[in-house]
Structures are given as C-alpha cells and as structure tokens.
Amino acid sequence: MKYSGFEFTYFLDGAKHVVNAENDAFELKADVSDGGVKAGVTAKKTLTLHRVDLKFDFGFEKDDRFFSNGYQSWTTTREYVATDKMRDITPIAKGRLKNLAGISADCRFVDFPTEAGRFTSHCYTYVKRGRQIFFAGSLTERQGFTVFYADMNKNSLVISKDVEGVTLHAGTEYELFDVVFLNGTYDEVFDEYFRLMGVKKPKIEHMSGYTSWYNYFQKIDEKTMLRDLNALDIVKESVSIFQIDDGYETFVGDWCDPNPEKFPKGMKFMAESIHDKGYMAGIWLAPFSVQLKSRTYKEHPEWVVKYPNGKPILGCVGWGGAYTLDIYNDDARAYIKGFFDTVLNDWGYDMVKLDFLYSECMYPRNNKARGTIMCEAMDFLRECVGDKLILGCGVPLGAAFGRVDACRISCDVDLKYGGKFYNKLGVNNEVPSAQNAMNNSIFRRHLDGRVFCNDPDVLFLRYSNLTFTLEQKILLAAVNHIFGNVLFVSDNAEEYKGADVEALRKVFAKSEFKVIDANYVSDDDLTVELEKDGRRKILAFNIKTGKSNVEDIIGIPTVR
Numbered sequence: 001m002k003y004s005g006f007e008f009t010y011f012l013d014g015a016k017h018v019v020n021a022e023n024d025a026f027e028l029k030a031d032v033s034d035g036g037v038k039a040g041v042t043a044k045k046t047l048t049l050h051r052v053d054l055k056f057d058f059g060f061e062k063d064d065r066f067f068s069n070g071y072q073s074w075t076t077t078r079e080y081v082a083t084d085k086m087r088d089i090t091p092i093a094k095g096r097l098k099n100l101a102g103i104s105a106d107c108r109f110v111d112f113p114t115e116a117g118r119f120t121s122h123c124y125t126y127v128k129r130g131r132q133i134f135f136a137g138s139l140t141e142r143q144g145f146t147v148f149y150a151d152m153n154k155n156s157l158v159i160s161k162d163v164e165g166v167t168l169h170a171g172t173e174y175e176l177f178d179v180v181f182l183n184g185t186y187d188e189v190f191d192e193y194f195r196l197m198g199v200k201k202p203k204i205e206h207m208s209g210y211t212s213w214y215n216y217f218q219k220i221d222e223k224t225m226l227r228d229l230n231a232l233d234i235v236k237e238s239v240s241i242f243q244i245d246d247g248y249e250t251f252v253g254d255w256c257d258p259n260p261e262k263f264p265k266g267m268k269f270m271a272e273s274i275h276d277k278g279y280m281a282g283i284w285l286a287p288f289s290v291q292l293k294s295r296t297y298k299e300h301p302e303w304v305v306k307y308p309n310g311k312p313i314l315g316c317v318g319w320g321g322a323y324t325l326d327i328y329n330d331d332a333r334a335y336i337k338g339f340f341d342t343v344l345n346d347w348g349y350d351m352v353k354l355d356f357l358y359s360e361c362m363y364p365r366n367n368k369a370r371g372t373i374m375c376e377a378m379d380f381l382r383e384c385v386g387d388k389l390i391l392g393c394g395v396p397l398g399a400a401f402g403r404v405d406a407c408r409i410s411c412d413v414d415l416k417y418g419g420k421f422y423n424k425l426g427v428n429n430e431v432p433s434a435q436n437a438m439n440n441s442i443f444r445r446h447l448d449g450r451v452f453c454n455d456p457d458v459l460f461l462r463y464s465n466l467t468f469t470l471e472q473k474i475l476l477a478a479v480n481h482i483f484g485n486v487l488f489v490s491d492n493a494e495e496y497k498g499a500d501v502e503a504l505r506k507v508f509a510k511s512e513f514k515v516i517d518a519n520y521v522s523d524d525d526l527t528v529e530l531e532k533d534g535r536r537k538i539l540a541f542n543i544k545t546g547k548s549n550v551e552d553i554i555g556i557p558t559v560r
Contacts, residue, residue: 001134001157001181002057003032008041009050016050030054036136036180037159043168049369050164051109052176058127058150058157065128065519066150067443069121071106072358072396074411074430078443079128079520082117082152087429100317104358104394104430109162109370110147117153122146123398126189131517135182135189139197141398143175144369162371165364186517190446199402202452204389206485207406208508209241209279211353214413214458214490215465218247221262225270229277231493234501238508242274243282243353243488252319253290253297255339268347275348282351282391283343287336287381288360289315289322296335297323303332305365315359324359327377328366340384351389351405354381358394374399391455391486397447406453406486410440413457413476416467417546434468434476435543441483442518442528448485455486459507461500462491471558472546474503478539478554481507482515482530503556 009018012025022028025047030039037054060066065079068086076087102108110120124137125148136159138146144166149158161176168174180196182189210232212220225244232239248267250257258267267283274281290297290304297304304312304323315324325332343349361374368376374396381390382403392404400407412432419433429436441456448454459477460466468476480487487508496504516529516536524544530537530553541548551558 001059003030003037004055004057006030006055007053009052011048011050012045028052030177034181037177038175038179039177040173040175041168042173043170046167046169049166049168049174051160051162053149053158053160054177056157056159058155060127060150060152060155061129063129064152066119066152067121067126067128068119069123069125069397069444070429070440071110071122072104072430073392073394073408074104075106075122076411076429076436077409077440080119084119085116086113086119100314102428103314103317103362104356105428106147108362109145109164111149113149113151117151119150119152121148121150122396124148124193125150128186131185133182133184133186133189135180135184135193137180137182137193138398139178139180140375141371141396142375143372145371145374145396146177146179146398163369165367166369167367186446190450194401194450197401199451201449202405204405204453205449206453206487206510207240207280208487209239209243209282209489211243211245211282211284211458211488211490212247213245213284214415214460215462215492216247220244220247222265222270226273227494228492229273232277234493234496235504235508236277238505239277239279241280241282241351242277243284243351244270245284245353246286246355248283251291251294251296252286252322253294253325255285255287256342257295266347267343267349271348280350280389281348282353282389283347283349284353284355285339285343286316286322286356287340287354287384288324288327288377289356290325291319292321292323293319300331300335303329303335305360305363307363313363315362316356318356322356322359324362327360327373327380333380336380337384344385344388349388351391352385353391353393354395354404355393357381357392358396361396361399371396371399378403392452393455401451404452406455407447408455408457409444409447410437410455410457413437413460415465417469417472418544434472438476438479438543441479442526445483445515445518448483453485454483455488456480456484458488458490460491461489461504462495464495469546470560471548474556474558475541475546475548475550477503477507478548478550478556481509481554482511482513482528482539485510497560499557499560506554506556 070077126135144163147160271281316322360377361370390404392407413434414432514531518528528539
C-alpha cells in the first residue's frame with residue numbers, strides 16, 4: 001500500500017476550501033510507514049476543520065474480500081467482493097424523508113458509494129486474501145470518527161477523519177490519525193489491534209436469560225413480568241439474567257416515574273423478585289433520550305441538544321419523537337447521574353441496557369467533532385454506572401470499546417423472519433431484520449470476548465406472536481449460540497414443548513465451537529467453517545429462506 005497524498009476540507013473566513021497541498025492556512029504532517037500512519041494539522045490562521053482524507057494506492061486482487069464495518073450497533077456489517085454493491089437508503093426514503101429514514105445512520109458525514117466495488121468501513125477494516133488479512137484500524141476515535149473508503153476496481157483506499165465543526169486558532173495543533181496496519185491471520189490481527197489499543201477483556205464471559213421487548217414491546221406490566229419470570233423455572237439452571245425492557249416508564253426520559261398502573265409495586269419490587277430467583281436484574285434505558293411528551297422535556301427544554309438556531313434536534317423517531325439530553329449541560333448531566341443512582345442503587349438493578357446512544361453525537365457542537373462527543377458520552381455513562389454492567393446498544397462501536405461490558409452488534413430482529421421492511425423497501429442499513437442480525441453476528445464475531453460480550457439480539461422458540469418456521473427459529477438460535485455470548489429469549493416459556501426446553505438449554509450454554517472462517521458464497525448463501533473437539537464442520541445456510549444444515553451441526557431438530 002502506497003501513500004499518494006491528501007485532501008483537506010476546511011472553512012476560512014466563511015469560505016469552503018478543498019485542497020491537496022499545504023498553503024498559508026495550515027501545515028499537515030503525515031508519518032506513514034508499513035506499520036501505520038500518524039497525522040496531525042497545525043493551523044496558521046483561524047480555520048474550521050471539516051474533513052481530512054489520506055489517499056493510498058492499494059493493489060486489490062480479483063478474489064479479495066473487503067470488510068465493511070457499519071457505523072453503529074445496528075448497521076449492516078459484512079465482507080464484500082469487487083462485484084458487490086452496498087445497500088443504501090432506498091428511493092422511497094430519499095428526498096424529504098431521508099433525514100428521518102437515516103436518523104440513526106451516518107448519512108450526515110459519509111459519502112455513500114453507489115457503484116459496485118466501492119465500500120465504506122468505520123473505525124477499522126481489513127482485506128481478506130485467502131486466509132491472510134491486511135488490517136487497518138484507528139487506535140482512537142477521540143479526535144473524530146475514522147471512515148475508510150475503498151474502490152476495489154480503481155485500487156484505491158482512503159482513510160478519512162470526520163472533524164466537522166472543530167475550529168483551530170493560529171498555532172493550534174490537532175491530532176488527526178493514529179491508524180495501525182497489521183498483517184496476519186484473522187485472530188492474530190484482532191488480538192494485536194486490541195492489545196495496541198489497550199482494551200481489557202470484558203469482566204463477563206457469558207450471560208443468558210430473558211428480555212421483554214420482542215413479545216410485548218411497550219405493553220408490559222407487573223403481572224406479565226412475574227408470570228414470565230416464573231415460567232423460566234423449567235430452565236432455571238441455564239438462566240443468569242432477567243431484563244425488563246421499554247414500557248415500565250411513564251414516558252421515555254422520565255425514568256424515575258414508573259407507570260403506577262402497570263407496576264403498582266414499583267421497579268424495586270421487580271428487581272427484588274428477580275433476585276429471589278437467583279438472577280441478575282437488568283433494565284432498559286435510553287439515557288440521552290427524552291420523549292416530546294415527557295415531563296422532563298416539558299419542564300426543562302433547555303437541557304436538550306439544539307441546532308445553532310435554537311431548534312431542538314430530533315434524536316429518534318420512536319415514541320412519537322424524542323430529543324437528546326446534552327451531556328455538556330451541567331443540569332442535564334446531574335439529572336442523568338441522578339436517575340442512574342436511583343435505578344442502580346435504590347432499585348438495585350445489576351445491569352442497564354443503554355439504547356439510542358448515537359443520538360448524542362449526531363451533530364458536532366462545542367468545538368468538538370462527532371467522535372469526540374461520542375467518546376466523552378461513553379466515558380460519562382461509565383462514570384454514572386460505576387462497577388455495574390452496561391449493555392450498549394445503538395452506539396458507534398469504536399467509542400464503546402473498553403467502556404461497556406456487553407454490546408449489541410446487530411440490528412433488531414423482527415417478529416417476521418423476512419422483516420417488515422428490509423427485503424421489500426430496504427429503508428436503511430439499521431432496519432430490523434433477522435437476516436441482517438445474523439449477518440452481523442457472523443461478521444462482527446472478532447469483537448466477542450476481546451472488547452465486550454457480543455449481543456446478537458434475541459432468539460425465539462415460542463409459537464405465538466411470531467412468523468417464523470421452526471427451521472428459521474432454530475437457525476437464528478444456532479447463529480446466536482455460536483457467535484454471541486449475550487443470549488436472550490423474549491418468550492413466555494409456558495408455551496414451550498418438551499423439545500423446546502432441551503433446545504433452550506443447549507443454546508443458552510456457552511458455545512464450544514471455534515469459528516475458523518465465514519464467507520458468502522452467493523448473494524444469500526453463507527458457509528461457516530467450525531471446529532469442535534478437533535473435528536471440522538461446515539455450517540451452510542441460506543440467510544433469506546432459513547434453509548440450513550444446522551440440525552447436523554448442533555443437534556437441534558428443525559422438523560417436529
């Protein structure tokens with residue numbers, strides 16, 4: 001790989017400049033070697049940064065596979081070959097709807113490729129040639145998000161830094177890139193990457209249990225939660241956690257106001273009931289989100305992130321819309337600390353699932369880039385939670401490394417195997433889909449056990465409120481078992497039949513499979529090479545239909 005120059009986009013005296021050579025406004029220093037690149041800029045005049053691209057010539061070969069890491073937890077992540085094309089927001093969601101359809105995406109700062117052979121990747125990437133890997137990864141996102149742009153047909157690789165909104169005064173230095181290049185096998189490069197990053201292994205290795213969301217969504221109550229808690233007794237020895245998801249609060253953002261009609265005995269009672277079963281108690285929050293109808297927003301509209309014109313920024317379209325608490329507002333910060341203290345220390349929950357975290361960094365502000373904001377937001381959450389467990393979700397992953405104990409690495413699954421939108425409309429790369437969730441579980445497997453426990457989202461074994469065949473249910477369960485270590489069902493276990501109980505015990509156990517390799521062999525067909533007890537097996541399946549040989553691999557019947 002050969003360095004071929006840079007492109008620097010900045011604003012000076014209100015005018016936009018795009019240059020590929022130094023001038024009287026800045027000095028760019030790039031130290032490039034076989035081991036990586038470090039680069040920084042020194043301002044000679046007051047200027048506002050936007051984006052810096054370092055350009056390289058890369059000799060892609062015909063059968064190379066380029067790894068595209070999605071922007072955040074939910075975003076499509078996979079390997080591509082030069083004839084593939086990335087899926088963007090579809091035409092139905094463009095135009096006036098694009099800002100809403102892409103609200104959780106990277107469309108505000110990434111140029112999405114529209115041609116075959118052109119791909120993007122966030123934070124890190126690799127090129128796979130047979131079993132050998134060339135790896136490039138950012139060691140820090142604190143100065144801004146790092147985006148890799150590959151053109152496999154034109155043999156180019158660009159390493160880009162999103163530094164939009166950062167103003168430098170004359171004489172000020174700003175670090176841009178600290179990117180490492182590695183060569184080796186799949187496991188070798190990821191072991192070394194996270195060693196260089198200084199990320200410790202997670203303090204938990206595995207957990208399994210129940211979450212309420214995918215059966216009831218917000219329609220939960222005390223009676224239903226206690227019923228499902230008791231129903232798990234048939235697999236009690238396999239359960240370590242019971243998580244209450246969205247729906248217990250009066251409004252999103254009013255976390256200390258549980259709905260008294262739904263939970264008359266309160267959330268502390270629920271935590272105690274879970275503890276009585278011997279499980280950890282988990283609870284869901286979107287700590288930066290405040291529903292438009294919430295008491296918190298109505299009483300404190302000054303706490304939310306706003307555009308320069310003073311208009312609040314919509315951070316989520318769910319719940320009729322939600323704004324985002326600004327972590328740089330001292331009162332908002334104190335409020336966030338306060339409700340964590342209640343949830344963790346008064347109510348007694350052991351783990352918090354923290355969702356929609358991307359909303360904090362949608363737009364740069366306070367002279368900070370998006371990546372800086374996200375890293376500081378994750379530092380703040382770790383401070384709030386202390387030694388208790390964090391399950392991150394909806395978060396740009398580089399900012400979560402070393403700050404969460406477990407993390408979602410996929411989009412949501414859906415109650416329809418095909419998803420309501422994914423196969424029909426696309427909409428965006430974060431839309432719920434069991435197929436996309438399984439895809440991400442496979443291609444983000446390298447994170448599991450190295451930086452956190454991978455949460456591949458839930459599996460299902462129930463028979464109601466679900467449109468899956470048994471074969472599709474077992475395939476999803478098998479993929480989660482092999483590639484994840486946060487294993488949740490969202491079922492009322494009273495529906496289980498005899499074979500389902502044994503299947504859940506098997507799936508909830510920590511996997512003994514070692515993954516050797518995984519590849520798309522066609523648009524929808526994947527093969528995964530596995531090893532167990534010294535023997536190699538090939539898991540083959542069609543991700544679109546759910547047809548597979550999974551019964552031969554893990555021994556759970558797919559026909560009853």
